[in-house]
Amino acid sequence: MSFQPVKFYQTGTFTVGNRLLEPDQRSVQANMERTNSLNSGHRACQGCGEALGARYAIDAAMHATNNQLIAANATGCLEVFSTPYPETSWQVPWIHSLFGNAAAVATGIAAAIKVKRLKGETKEDVRVVAQGGDGGTTDIGFGCLSGMFERNDDVLYICYDNGGYMNTGVQRSSATPPAARTATTMPVGAEPGNPFGQGKFVPSIAMAHEIPYVATATVADLRDLEHKVKKAMTFRGARYIHILVPCPLGWGSPSGDTIKLSRLAKETGLFPVFEAQYGEITGSAKIREPLPVEEYLRPQKRYAHLFGKKPAYETIVRLQALADRNIRRYSLLDKEAN
Amino acid sequence: MNKPFAITLDPGSSLANHTGSWRTERPVYVDRLPPCNNQCPAGEDIQGWLFHAESGNYEAAWRHLTTHNPFPAIMGRVCYHTCEGACNRGKLDAAVGINSVERFLGDEAIKQKWQFDRPAAESGKHVLVIGAGPSGMSAAYHLRRLGHQVTVVEAGPLVGGMMRYGIPKYRLPREVLDAEMQRIVNMGVRVVLDTKIENVLDTMKEGSYDAAFLAVGAHIGKRTAISDGEGPRVFDAISVLRGLENGEKIPLGRRIAVYGGGNTAIDVARTVRRLGAEPIIIYRRTQDKMPAHAFEIEEALQEGVTIKCLSTIKQTDPKGIVIEKVQADSRGSLHPTGEYETLEVDSVVLALGQNVDLGALKGVPDIELNDGVVKVDANMMTGHAGLFAGGDMVPTDRNVTVAVGHGKKAARNIDAWLRGTTYAAPEKHQIATFERLNTWYYSDAPKTVRPMLDVIRRQSTFDEVQGGLDETNALFEARRCLSCGNCFECDNCYGVCPDNAVIKLGPGKRFQFNYDYCKGCGLCVAECPCGAINMVPENI
Numbered sequence: 079m080s081f082q083p084v085k086f087y088q089t090g091t092f093t094v095g096n097r098l099l100e101p102d103q104r105s106v107q108a109n110m111e112r113t114n115s116l117n118s119g120h121r122a123c124q125g126c127g128e129a130l131g132a133r134y135a136i137d138a139a140m141h142a143t144n145n146q147l148i149a150a151n152a153t154g155c156l157e158v159f160s161t162p163y164p165e166t167s168w169q170v171p172w173i174h175s176l177f178g179n180a181a182a183v184a185t186g187i188a189a190a191i192k193v194k195r196l197k198g199e200t201k202e203d204v205r206v207v208a209q210g211g212d213g214g215t216t217d218i219g220f221g222c223l224s225g226m227f228e229r230n231d232d233v234l235y236i237c238y239d240n241g242g243y244m245n246t247g248v249q250r251s252s253a254t255p256p257a258a259r260t261a262t263t264m265p266v267g268a269e270p271g272n273p274f275g276q277g278k279f280v281p282s283i284a285m286a287h288e289i290p291y292v293a294t295a296t297v298a299d300l301r302d303l304e305h306k307v308k309k310a311m312t313f314r315g316a317r318y319i320h321i322l323v324p325c326p327l328g329w330g331s332p333s334g335d336t337i338k339l340s341r342l343a344k345e346t347g348l349f350p351v352f353e354a355q356y357g358e359i360t361g362s363a364k365i366r367e368p369l370p371v372e373e374y375l376r377p378q379k380r381y382a383h384l385f386g387k388k389p390a391y392e393t394i395v396r397l398q399a400l401a402d403r404n405i406r407r408y409s410l411l412d413k414e415a416n
Numbered sequence: 417m418n419k420p421f422a423i424t425l426d427p428g429s430s431l432a433n434h435t436g437s438w439r440t441e442r443p444v445y446v447d448r449l450p451p452c453n454n455q456c457p458a459g460e461d462i463q464g465w466l467f468h469a470e471s472g473n474y475e476a477a478w479r480h481l482t483t484h485n486p487f488p489a490i491m492g493r494v495c496y497h498t499c500e501g502a503c504n505r506g507k508l509d510a511a512v513g514i515n516s517v518e519r520f521l522g523d524e525a526i527k528q529k530w531q532f533d534r535p536a537a538e539s540g541k542h543v544l545v546i547g548a549g550p551s552g553m554s555a556a557y558h559l560r561r562l563g564h565q566v567t568v569v570e571a572g573p574l575v576g577g578m579m580r581y582g583i584p585k586y587r588l589p590r591e592v593l594d595a596e597m598q599r600i601v602n603m604g605v606r607v608v609l610d611t612k613i614e615n616v617l618d619t620m621k622e623g624s625y626d627a628a629f630l631a632v633g634a635h636i637g638k639r640t641a642i643s644d645g646e647g648p649r650v651f652d653a654i655s656v657l658r659g660l661e662n663g664e665k666i667p668l669g670r671r672i673a674v675y676g677g678g679n680t681a682i683d684v685a686r687t688v689r690r691l692g693a694e695p696i697i698i699y700r701r702t703q704d705k706m707p708a709h710a711f712e713i714e715e716a717l718q719e720g721v722t723i724k725c726l727s728t729i730k731q732t733d734p735k736g737i738v739i740e741k742v743q744a745d746s747r748g749s750l751h752p753t754g755e756y757e758t759l760e761v762d763s764v765v766l767a768l769g770q771n772v773d774l775g776a777l778k779g780v781p782d783i784e785l786n787d788g789v790v791k792v793d794a795n796m797m798t799g800h801a802g803l804f805a806g807g808d809m810v811p812t813d814r815n816v817t818v819a820v821g822h823g824k825k826a827a828r829n830i831d832a833w834l835r836g837t838t839y840a841a842p843e844k845h846q847i848a849t850f851e852r853l854n855t856w857y858y859s860d861a862p863k864t865v866r867p868m869l870d871v872i873r874r875q876s877t878f879d880e881v882q883g884g885l886d887e888t889n890a891l892f893e894a895r896r897c898l899s900c901g902n903c904f905e906c907d908n909c910y911g912v913c914p915d916n917a918v919i920k921l922g923p924g925k926r927f928q929f930n931y932d933y934c935k936g937c938g939l940c941v942a943e944c945p946c947g948a949i950n951m952v953p954e955n956i
């Protein structure tokens with residue numbers, strides 16, 4: 079079942095915590111004893127969505143596994159800002175290897191744990207997560223990822239999608255959205271920015287592997303995100319969660335807008351929030367206040383070329399069409415169900 | 417230590433890296449003044465008491481409420497609740513039903529027999545309060561809390577002032593009034609009834625009082641010369657209401673003309689309607705100009721009161737009254753038309769406002785008057801040192817809540833005066849405007865409406881017209897509050913900080929910033945639902 083929001087308790091489950099809810103109905107993040115898996119002192123930019131998303135997700139996974147968790151990390155901002163030698167921000171067993179092999183490393187860890195348990199060397203049921211950016215996931219690490227899916231290895235893979243290779247200076251990835259400007263897309267011309275009709279949406283590809291669980295989430299809806307991480311941990315086999323994480327640097331947005339933009343991505347329909355089991359969609363987070371895509375695009379400098387002296391109406395309309403398609407495809411507009 | 421190949425340093429924690437040095441702006445927790453609190457004439461901390469009510473702690477809510485106003489059950493019935501007009505939630509769907517939750521708390525307190533604490537220590541000072549209306553009793557309550565001995569002297573046979581002799585039972589049941597008054601007496605306030613003060617200074621000297629608060633109200637009904645002794649008898653509204661309250665038989669007859677358009681006119685009409693009469697309100701302007709509240713006019717019409725607008729009473733005549741039609745022009749100015757008609761009535765009740773009886777102040781030096789009411793300074797003190805005044809007898813809006821607020825303010829100033837200091841009110845916080853809120857986080861929740869007595873019973877009995885909320889819907893209503901400008905511990909800042917730079921201090925203790933790590937991104941400020949965090953520039 080999808081996350082069921084609590085209504086009418088002043089803020090219900092919209093806020094991180096809620097003193098009016100029973101303790102067992104509250105979020106992991108509201109807890110004074112949360113793990114803080116990614117601790118203070120990391121070097122992420124002000125307002126980094128990836129740093130926030132990683133703490134949300136790994137804290138929830140720690141909670142779900144009774145702290146029996148190992149994390150493998152791909153190269154990318156998350157790795158670079160958290161572990162400049164010899165410091166680490168991680169308060170979980172954590173390993174970094176390469177840009178493209180996090181899924182394979184995690185598979186190896188899972189296999190090692192299985193063997194240790196078979197040999198009686200440990201009784202602990204230690205679970206494994208792999209995590210990386212969109213570049214590390216949808217591009218260079220994609221082969222390892224698909225292999226992990228297809229073998230149904232017992233790993234939860236989490237992709238933090240900020241729509242580009244942010245760590246190396248905002249280059250385009252196969253997850254960069256259409257029309258968004260990066261360092262490696264056309265800066266000028268008839269249609270500047272990332273071309274329409276390219277790229278891929280890895281959640282759909284993960285579903286095509288018919289793995290036990292696939293979900294998308296944003297940092298704007300913590301309760302939904304935590305629900306999905308915890309639910310993923312109830313399955314054995316390959317699982318995939320794709321989290322949209324705004325990047326103030328790469329998106330050209332104010333650092334305080336990170337959550338607002340995540341919310342707008344979901345509310346406009348540009349980023350569908352849903353979950354699927356064994357290849358079938360089982361639920362989607364409904365839009366609460368339908369909004370035109372402009373609301374999401376306008377605050378971001380990567381779309382500034384759409385709102386110049388001569389607004390690029392045609393491009394905006396094409397983006398709106400993508401949002402409308404998502405709304406249809408994932409049944410995002412169903413006020414009653416929300 | 418045996419280190420792996422090429423490793424020379426022990427692993428360290430990133431806590432060594434104080435990212436707070438990146439900051440150019442810092443978030444700070446603030447308390448802003450919710451618009452409801454700002455509006456309340458009695459200065460209640462509405463958001464503050466709703467906070468307790470939200471968690472179902474009604475006693476804590478009641479105790480918090482009554483630090484400012486000892487009469488929630490009365491307020492919940494007769495206060496014109498301008499707070500709700502200012503409530504930010506009104507811009508979202510509908511204002512929080514502050515008044516109905518207040519009434520619920522007041523009724524709950526009566527049911528549970530909650531009492532006020534007596535003061536911890538006696539000051540040794542003795543204050544005289546003249547008049548046991550809302551203003552006098554509010555002052556008595558606050559003075560007693562501050563440890564002073566208080567004697568209230570009241571001319572009438574019972575306490576309550578206009579709340580008893582003006583406001584009819586069907587709006588304020590007397591058990592409710594009595595319960596909230598008795599609670600103040602139980603604190604050790606002495607009340608002397610049936611004693612009219614003829615001269616304040618004499619009484620003060622005789623009783624060795626250290627200060628006095630005057631709250632004699634405005635009880636002299638204004639009259640206009642319309643009768644030359646022939647035809648229907650002419651009464652004034654205040655005397656009629658007082659007489660009926662005292663159980664007197666007043667020869668009003670069946671058809672009664674009520675002259676005036678204010679709340680008093682409506683109350684008289686609705687009262688006599690309940691006694692079987694046919695009241696007709698005569699008012700010189702149009703109905704939308706009537707000073708009475710729209711909801712009271714509506715309720716009166718439902719009960720069968722007739723309203724005749726654009727009419728003045730010229731004079732009585734043997735059969736009834738002569739009425740002149742009035743015309744209003746486009747700018748609203750009134751013009752007599754010279755067209756007359758005769759209306760058959762048995763009596764006329766004048767509801768044209770009230771004057772203050774200043775008898776008790778006769779001969780007191782330095783008292784300044786202003787249009788028949790007594791001038792006071794910002795500390796509620798009259799021109800005569802040690803003599804304070806409030807409520808209907810000073811220049812003000814005349815209603816119970818203002819009177820209660822005056823009582824509180826006067827008590828604080830009397831207390832300071834008795835100590836030889838002046839009372840300094842704490843500085844007002846900035847207003848928590850709607851723009852400061854992040855309303856995304858609030859659940860959609862329509863307002864709860866209070867039940868109304870059916871119209872048949874309203875026409876024949878003095879049963880209370882408006883019902884109260886029960887526990888479930890009072891709780892629901894309290895939880896509609898947005899907690900404007902004041903942290904309500906939603907944990908958003910604690911959650912949304914990417915740097916774990918918010919320290920949660922535990923239930924009831926709120927949060928603290930850890931400026932060693934806060935980078936100043938502003939996410940907490942943006943995502944705080946109630947606008948309780950401010951961003952201020954760093955000194956760099």
Ligand SMILES: Cc1cc2nc3c(=O)[nH]c(=O)nc-3n(C[C@H](O)[C@H](O)[C@H](O)COP(=O)(O)OP(=O)(O)OC[C@H]3O[C@@H](n4cnc5c(N)ncnc54)[C@H](O)[C@@H]3O)c2cc1C
Nearest residue numbers: 547549550551571577578582613632633807808814815816
């Ligand atoms: C018909 C009517 C309906 C109203 N309805 C509402 C309403 O719904 N809501 C609302 O907010 N307001 C209402 N008001 C207004 C409200 O009642 C008054 O503003 C309020 O009661 C004023 O309080 P007070 O303490 O200043 O004076 P009062 O309530 O008038 O009390 C003054 C007291 O002083 C006593 N007193 C006078 N002279 C002396 C003396 N010399 N010695 C000793 N005692 C003396 C009087 O007997 C009286 O008890 C209404 C008024 C009327 C007339």
Ligand SMILES: Cc1ncc(C[n+]2csc(CCOP(=O)(O)OP(=O)(O)O)c2C)c(N)n1
Nearest residue numbers: 153154155177211212213214242243244245
């Ligand atoms: C094989 C290899 N190629 C290139 C790099 C350089 N590199 C490091 S991080 C990075 C981009 C990471 O992008 P993404 O995975 O989206 O993570 P983000 O930084 O955006 O969070 C690149 C290209 C590398 N470390 N390894």
Ligand code: SF4
Nearest residue numbers: 452503504897898900
């Ligand atoms: S929402 Fe609550 S705090 Fe805000 S104005 Fe209304 S009652 Fe007051």
Ligand code: SF4
Nearest residue numbers: 913934935937938940
């Ligand atoms: S969210 Fe965290 S880092 Fe950002 S301003 Fe608030 S406390 Fe500082």
Ligand SMILES: [Mg+2]
Nearest residue numbers: 211212240242
């Ligand atoms: Mg990326």
